[in-house]
Amino acid sequence: MTPKNPxxxxxxxxxxxxxxxxxxxxxxxxxxxxxxxxxxxFSIVGFNLFFPKISEGLISQLISILVILGIYFFSLFxxxxxxxx
Numbered sequence: 001m002t003p004k005n006p007x008x009x010x011x012x013x014x015x016x017x018x019x020x021x022x023x024x025x026x027x028x029x030x031x032x033x034x035x036x037x038x039x040x041x042f043s044i045v046g047f048n049l050f051f052p053k054i055s056e057g058l059i060s061q062l063i064s065i066l067v068i069l070g071i072y073f074f075s076l077f078x079x080x081x082x083x084x085x
Contacts, residue, residue: 040064 030038041064042048043055
């Protein structure tokens with residue numbers, strides 16, 4: 001799953017570790033602030049910096065979940081198709 005090029009593999013590892021740390025910090029922050037709004041996909045990737053109200057409300061949470069599932073299943077489809085060849 002990781003690239004064969006060691007420079008790309010290191011970059012991939014950097015992204016994965018940074019993402020894990022980022023999500024862990026969001027969990028801690030949300031726990032202390034009693035807010036689940038930080039788990040909105042648009043907030044995690046930073047869209048709320050450009051569109052401040054995008055991560056608020058029930059519809060935003062539902063769209064966020066759909067976007068996450070869409071990205072997951074698209075990636076899964078690509079990896080399955082790649083492994084068949």
